Amino acid sequence: MDKDLDLIWEQILTKAREELPPGAGDIWLKTCMPVSLREGTLLLDVPNVFVKEQIQSRFLAPLQKMIEGAGLASRVELRVGTEVRSGEQDRAEKAAQPPQPPQATRSGLNPAYVxxxxxxxxxxxxxxxxxxxxxxxxxxxxxxxxxxxxxxxxxxxxxxxxxxxxxxxxxxxxxxxxxxxxxxxxxxxxxxxxxxxxxxxxxxxxxxxxxxxxxxxxxxxxxxxxxxxxxxxxxxxxxxxxxxxxxxxxxxxxxxxxxxxxxxxxxxxxxQPPDLETRIAILQKKAELRGYRIEEEIIYFLAQNIPSNIRELEGA
Structure with missing residues:
Protein backbone atom coordinates (compact mmCIF):
# COMPACT_ATOMS: atom_id res chain seq x y z
CA MET A 1 0.00 0.00 0.00
CA ASP A 2 1.27 3.48 -0.90
CA LYS A 3 2.69 5.27 2.16
CA ASP A 4 1.00 8.55 1.26
CA LEU A 5 -2.31 6.75 0.83
CA ASP A 6 -1.73 4.97 4.12
CA LEU A 7 -1.24 8.33 5.84
CA ILE A 8 -4.37 9.79 4.23
CA TRP A 9 -6.41 6.81 5.39
CA GLU A 10 -5.13 7.16 8.96
CA GLN A 11 -6.19 10.80 8.87
CA ILE A 12 -9.63 9.76 7.69
CA LEU A 13 -9.95 7.15 10.46
CA THR A 14 -8.94 9.70 13.08
CA LYS A 15 -11.52 12.16 11.77
CA ALA A 16 -14.16 9.40 11.58
CA ARG A 17 -13.67 8.58 15.26
CA GLU A 18 -14.36 12.23 16.08
CA GLU A 19 -17.25 12.98 13.74
CA LEU A 20 -19.07 9.75 12.87
CA PRO A 21 -21.33 7.63 15.13
CA PRO A 22 -19.60 5.49 17.79
CA GLY A 23 -18.02 2.38 16.31
CA ALA A 24 -17.83 3.69 12.75
CA GLY A 25 -14.08 4.13 12.81
CA ASP A 26 -12.89 1.55 15.32
CA ILE A 27 -15.29 -1.22 14.26
CA TRP A 28 -16.32 -0.85 10.62
CA LEU A 29 -13.90 1.44 8.77
CA LYS A 30 -10.91 -0.18 10.46
CA THR A 31 -11.62 -3.32 8.40
CA CYS A 32 -11.18 -1.39 5.13
CA MET A 33 -7.95 -1.23 3.13
CA PRO A 34 -7.27 1.80 0.87
CA VAL A 35 -6.34 0.70 -2.66
CA SER A 36 -6.07 3.90 -4.68
CA LEU A 37 -6.89 7.60 -4.78
CA ARG A 38 -7.42 8.70 -8.35
CA GLU A 39 -9.37 11.59 -9.83
CA GLY A 40 -10.94 12.39 -6.49
CA THR A 41 -12.16 8.82 -5.85
CA LEU A 42 -10.92 6.84 -2.86
CA LEU A 43 -11.16 3.10 -3.55
CA LEU A 44 -11.45 0.88 -0.47
CA ASP A 45 -11.26 -2.89 -0.23
CA VAL A 46 -13.63 -4.39 2.35
CA PRO A 47 -13.35 -7.95 3.69
CA ASN A 48 -16.81 -9.18 2.67
CA VAL A 49 -20.20 -8.19 1.34
CA PHE A 50 -21.69 -7.88 4.81
CA VAL A 51 -19.23 -5.17 5.82
CA LYS A 52 -19.71 -3.42 2.48
CA GLU A 53 -23.48 -3.30 2.95
CA GLN A 54 -23.20 -2.03 6.52
CA ILE A 55 -20.83 0.80 5.57
CA GLN A 56 -22.91 1.73 2.52
CA SER A 57 -26.17 1.89 4.44
CA ARG A 58 -24.92 3.46 7.67
CA PHE A 59 -21.72 5.43 7.13
CA LEU A 60 -20.99 6.05 3.45
CA ALA A 61 -22.88 9.33 3.04
CA PRO A 62 -21.44 11.04 6.16
CA LEU A 63 -18.00 9.59 5.37
CA GLN A 64 -18.04 11.09 1.87
CA LYS A 65 -19.23 14.42 3.22
CA MET A 66 -16.51 14.39 5.86
CA ILE A 67 -13.58 13.62 3.53
CA GLU A 68 -14.88 15.95 0.86
CA GLY A 69 -15.01 18.77 3.39
CA ALA A 70 -11.43 17.98 4.39
CA GLY A 71 -10.32 18.13 0.75
CA LEU A 72 -9.09 14.52 0.80
CA ALA A 73 -11.41 13.07 -1.86
CA SER A 74 -14.80 13.74 -3.38
CA ARG A 75 -16.05 10.16 -3.63
CA VAL A 76 -15.63 6.83 -1.84
CA GLU A 77 -15.99 3.53 -3.65
CA LEU A 78 -16.22 0.18 -1.86
CA ARG A 79 -15.46 -3.23 -3.28
CA VAL A 80 -15.06 -6.69 -1.82
CA GLY A 81 -11.32 -7.24 -1.32
CA THR A 82 -9.27 -8.60 -4.20
CA GLU A 83 -7.65 -11.06 -1.80
CA VAL A 84 -10.97 -12.90 -1.48
CA ARG A 85 -10.96 -15.99 -3.65
CA SER A 86 -13.58 -15.94 -6.37
CA GLY A 87 -15.44 -18.90 -4.92
CA GLU A 88 -15.73 -17.28 -1.52
CA GLN A 89 -16.80 -14.01 -3.10
CA ASP A 90 -19.50 -15.70 -5.13
CA ARG A 91 -20.86 -17.34 -2.01
CA ALA A 92 -20.75 -14.07 -0.11
CA GLU A 93 -22.56 -12.19 -2.87
CA LYS A 94 -25.15 -14.92 -3.10
CA ALA A 95 -25.61 -14.82 0.68
CA ALA A 96 -25.95 -11.04 0.57
CA GLN A 97 -28.88 -11.18 -1.82
CA PRO A 98 -32.25 -10.71 -0.13
CA PRO A 99 -33.15 -14.21 1.06
CA GLN A 100 -36.13 -15.78 -0.61
CA PRO A 101 -38.85 -16.61 1.88
CA PRO A 102 -38.69 -20.36 2.53
CA GLN A 103 -41.68 -22.17 1.13
CA ALA A 104 -44.00 -23.41 3.83
CA THR A 105 -44.85 -27.09 3.81
CA ARG A 106 -48.39 -28.39 3.64
CA SER A 107 -48.44 -28.38 7.43
CA GLY A 108 -47.63 -24.65 7.43
CA LEU A 109 -44.10 -25.23 8.77
CA ASN A 110 -41.20 -22.97 7.82
CA PRO A 111 -38.22 -25.12 6.70
CA ALA A 112 -35.79 -22.60 8.22
CA TYR A 113 -37.02 -23.11 11.79
CA VAL A 114 -35.48 -26.28 13.21
CA GLN A 272 -36.84 -13.57 27.89
CA PRO A 273 -34.73 -11.17 25.78
CA PRO A 274 -31.33 -12.74 25.09
CA ASP A 275 -28.32 -11.71 27.18
CA LEU A 276 -25.12 -10.43 25.57
CA GLU A 277 -23.50 -13.87 25.28
CA THR A 278 -26.58 -15.32 23.60
CA ARG A 279 -26.83 -12.36 21.21
CA ILE A 280 -23.21 -12.90 20.20
CA ALA A 281 -23.86 -16.62 19.66
CA ILE A 282 -26.95 -15.83 17.56
CA LEU A 283 -25.00 -13.47 15.31
CA GLN A 284 -22.20 -16.01 14.93
CA LYS A 285 -24.71 -18.70 13.97
CA LYS A 286 -26.45 -16.42 11.45
CA ALA A 287 -23.12 -15.45 9.90
CA GLU A 288 -22.13 -19.12 9.65
CA LEU A 289 -25.40 -20.08 7.98
CA ARG A 290 -25.05 -17.27 5.43
CA GLY A 291 -21.40 -17.93 4.70
CA TYR A 292 -20.13 -14.61 6.10
CA ARG A 293 -16.76 -14.11 7.74
CA ILE A 294 -17.35 -11.31 10.23
CA GLU A 295 -14.73 -9.98 12.60
CA GLU A 296 -15.35 -10.45 16.32
CA GLU A 297 -15.34 -6.70 16.96
CA ILE A 298 -18.25 -6.22 14.56
CA ILE A 299 -20.28 -9.05 16.09
CA TYR A 300 -19.63 -7.66 19.58
CA PHE A 301 -20.59 -4.15 18.47
CA LEU A 302 -23.90 -5.38 17.00
CA ALA A 303 -24.68 -7.55 20.02
CA GLN A 304 -24.07 -4.64 22.38
CA ASN A 305 -26.19 -2.19 20.42
CA ILE A 306 -29.18 -4.42 19.55
CA PRO A 307 -30.36 -5.75 22.90
CA SER A 308 -34.08 -6.14 22.31
CA ASN A 309 -34.94 -9.14 20.16
CA ILE A 310 -33.67 -11.76 17.76
CA ARG A 311 -35.47 -10.43 14.67
CA GLU A 312 -33.62 -7.13 15.02
CA LEU A 313 -30.34 -9.04 15.31
CA GLU A 314 -31.15 -10.96 12.13
CA GLY A 315 -31.99 -7.71 10.36
CA ALA A 316 -28.63 -6.24 11.30
Missing part, protein backbone atom coordinates in the same frame (compact mmCIF):
# COMPACT_ATOMS: atom_id res chain seq x y z
CA UNK A 115 -33.83 -27.20 16.50
CA UNK A 116 -30.43 -27.42 14.83
CA UNK A 117 -30.15 -23.67 14.24
CA UNK A 118 -31.87 -22.50 17.42
CA UNK A 119 -29.30 -20.84 19.69
CA UNK A 120 -29.82 -21.82 23.33
CA UNK A 121 -28.98 -19.41 26.15
CA UNK A 122 -30.07 -18.56 29.68
CA UNK A 123 -33.08 -16.65 28.39
CA UNK A 124 -34.63 -19.58 26.49
CA UNK A 125 -33.08 -22.75 27.94
CA UNK A 126 -36.22 -24.05 29.65
CA UNK A 127 -38.46 -23.28 26.67
CA UNK A 128 -36.04 -25.08 24.36
CA UNK A 129 -35.80 -28.13 26.66
CA UNK A 130 -39.57 -28.33 27.03
CA UNK A 131 -40.08 -27.99 23.27
CA UNK A 132 -37.59 -30.77 22.58
CA UNK A 133 -39.23 -33.01 25.17
CA UNK A 134 -42.66 -32.36 23.64
CA UNK A 135 -41.30 -33.20 20.19
CA UNK A 136 -39.71 -36.42 21.44
CA UNK A 137 -42.86 -37.55 23.29
CA UNK A 138 -45.85 -35.78 21.71
CA UNK A 139 -48.93 -35.69 23.91
CA UNK A 140 -47.02 -37.14 26.87
CA UNK A 141 -44.25 -34.86 28.16
CA UNK A 142 -46.02 -31.49 28.37
CA UNK A 143 -49.52 -31.16 27.00
CA UNK A 144 -50.29 -28.46 26.31
CA UNK A 145 -46.96 -26.67 26.07
CA UNK A 146 -47.58 -22.94 26.48
CA UNK A 147 -44.69 -20.64 25.48
CA UNK A 148 -44.94 -16.93 26.11
CA UNK A 149 -42.66 -13.94 25.62
CA UNK A 150 -42.16 -10.72 23.69
CA UNK A 151 -42.04 -10.27 19.95
CA UNK A 152 -39.12 -11.78 18.05
CA UNK A 153 -37.64 -13.93 20.83
CA UNK A 154 -37.98 -17.37 19.23
CA UNK A 155 -41.42 -18.70 20.19
CA UNK A 156 -42.44 -19.34 16.60
CA UNK A 157 -39.05 -20.89 15.81
CA UNK A 158 -39.54 -23.45 18.60
CA UNK A 159 -43.08 -24.27 17.50
CA UNK A 160 -41.97 -24.98 13.93
CA UNK A 161 -38.99 -26.96 15.22
CA UNK A 162 -41.35 -29.22 17.18
CA UNK A 163 -43.35 -29.87 14.03
CA UNK A 164 -40.26 -30.68 11.97
CA UNK A 165 -38.90 -33.01 14.64
CA UNK A 166 -42.14 -34.97 14.84
CA UNK A 167 -42.29 -35.24 11.05
CA UNK A 168 -38.70 -36.51 10.91
CA UNK A 169 -39.60 -39.30 13.32
CA UNK A 170 -42.90 -40.07 11.59
CA UNK A 171 -43.38 -38.60 8.11
CA UNK A 172 -47.05 -39.55 8.14
CA UNK A 173 -47.77 -37.47 11.24
CA UNK A 174 -50.45 -34.85 10.78
CA UNK A 175 -49.00 -31.50 11.84
CA UNK A 176 -50.81 -28.17 11.60
CA UNK A 177 -49.30 -24.79 12.39
CA UNK A 178 -51.40 -21.63 12.23
CA UNK A 179 -52.06 -18.37 14.00
CA UNK A 180 -55.14 -17.84 16.13
CA UNK A 181 -56.19 -15.18 13.62
CA UNK A 182 -56.17 -17.74 10.81
CA UNK A 183 -58.10 -20.16 13.00
CA UNK A 184 -60.72 -17.43 13.50
CA UNK A 185 -60.91 -16.55 9.80
CA UNK A 186 -61.30 -20.19 8.77
CA UNK A 187 -64.00 -20.68 11.37
CA UNK A 188 -65.96 -17.67 10.06
CA UNK A 189 -65.61 -18.91 6.47
CA UNK A 190 -66.76 -22.40 7.47
CA UNK A 191 -69.84 -21.03 9.21
CA UNK A 192 -70.72 -18.82 6.24
CA UNK A 193 -70.27 -21.67 3.77
CA UNK A 194 -71.96 -24.28 5.98
CA UNK A 195 -68.79 -26.41 6.15
CA UNK A 196 -68.34 -26.68 9.89
CA UNK A 197 -67.92 -30.44 9.75
CA UNK A 198 -64.92 -30.03 7.45
CA UNK A 199 -63.45 -27.45 9.82
CA UNK A 200 -63.88 -29.71 12.85
CA UNK A 201 -62.42 -32.67 11.00
CA UNK A 202 -59.39 -30.65 9.90
CA UNK A 203 -58.36 -29.51 13.37
CA UNK A 204 -59.61 -32.33 15.60
CA UNK A 205 -57.83 -35.08 13.71
CA UNK A 206 -54.25 -33.83 13.82
CA UNK A 207 -51.35 -35.33 15.77
CA UNK A 208 -49.80 -31.98 16.65
CA UNK A 209 -51.56 -28.60 16.70
CA UNK A 210 -49.28 -25.57 16.86
CA UNK A 211 -51.21 -22.37 17.37
CA UNK A 212 -49.45 -19.00 17.50
CA UNK A 213 -50.48 -15.74 19.19
CA UNK A 214 -53.37 -17.18 21.16
CA UNK A 215 -53.92 -13.76 22.79
CA UNK A 216 -55.81 -12.72 19.65
CA UNK A 217 -58.69 -15.00 20.69
CA UNK A 218 -59.57 -12.27 23.18
CA UNK A 219 -63.17 -11.10 22.91
CA UNK A 220 -63.97 -13.63 20.15
CA UNK A 221 -66.62 -15.73 21.85
CA UNK A 222 -67.48 -18.07 18.97
CA UNK A 223 -63.81 -18.75 18.23
CA UNK A 224 -63.12 -19.43 21.89
CA UNK A 225 -66.03 -21.86 22.02
CA UNK A 226 -64.77 -23.79 19.00
CA UNK A 227 -61.17 -23.78 20.19
CA UNK A 228 -62.32 -25.06 23.59
CA UNK A 229 -63.91 -28.11 21.97
CA UNK A 230 -60.95 -28.59 19.61
CA UNK A 231 -58.58 -28.48 22.57
CA UNK A 232 -60.63 -31.02 24.53
CA UNK A 233 -60.87 -33.38 21.56
CA UNK A 234 -57.11 -33.34 20.95
CA UNK A 235 -56.16 -33.53 24.61
CA UNK A 236 -58.50 -36.47 25.23
CA UNK A 237 -56.87 -38.25 22.29
CA UNK A 238 -53.40 -37.49 23.74
CA UNK A 239 -52.45 -35.36 20.75
CA UNK A 240 -49.85 -32.65 21.29
CA UNK A 241 -50.97 -29.03 21.60
CA UNK A 242 -48.44 -26.18 21.56
CA UNK A 243 -49.58 -22.62 22.15
CA UNK A 244 -47.73 -19.32 22.06
CA UNK A 245 -48.63 -15.91 23.40
CA UNK A 246 -47.06 -12.57 24.23
CA UNK A 247 -48.12 -12.97 27.88
CA UNK A 248 -48.82 -15.75 30.40
CA UNK A 249 -52.30 -17.33 30.42
CA UNK A 250 -53.65 -15.47 33.42
CA UNK A 251 -52.76 -12.11 31.87
CA UNK A 252 -54.70 -12.70 28.64
CA UNK A 253 -57.76 -10.51 28.94
CA UNK A 254 -61.23 -11.32 27.57
CA UNK A 255 -60.56 -15.06 27.32
CA UNK A 256 -62.82 -17.51 29.13
CA UNK A 257 -61.54 -18.90 32.42
CA UNK A 258 -62.07 -22.46 31.25
CA UNK A 259 -59.62 -21.87 28.40
CA UNK A 260 -57.09 -20.16 30.64
CA UNK A 261 -57.31 -23.14 32.98
CA UNK A 262 -56.62 -25.56 30.13
CA UNK A 263 -53.64 -23.51 28.93
CA UNK A 264 -52.11 -24.24 32.33
CA UNK A 265 -52.76 -27.99 32.33
CA UNK A 266 -49.32 -28.78 30.97
CA UNK A 267 -46.24 -26.56 31.21
CA UNK A 268 -46.16 -22.77 30.95
CA UNK A 269 -42.69 -21.47 30.11
CA UNK A 270 -41.36 -18.13 28.97
CA UNK A 271 -38.60 -16.72 26.75
Missing amino acids: FGNFVVGKSNRLAHAASLASAESPGVAYNPLFIWGGVGLGKTHLMHAIGHYVLEKGPSARIVYLSSEKFTNELISSIQNKRMQDFKSKYRNVDVLLIDDIQFLANKESTQEEFFHTFNSLHDAKKQIVISSDRPPKEIKMVEDRLVSRFEWGLVTDI
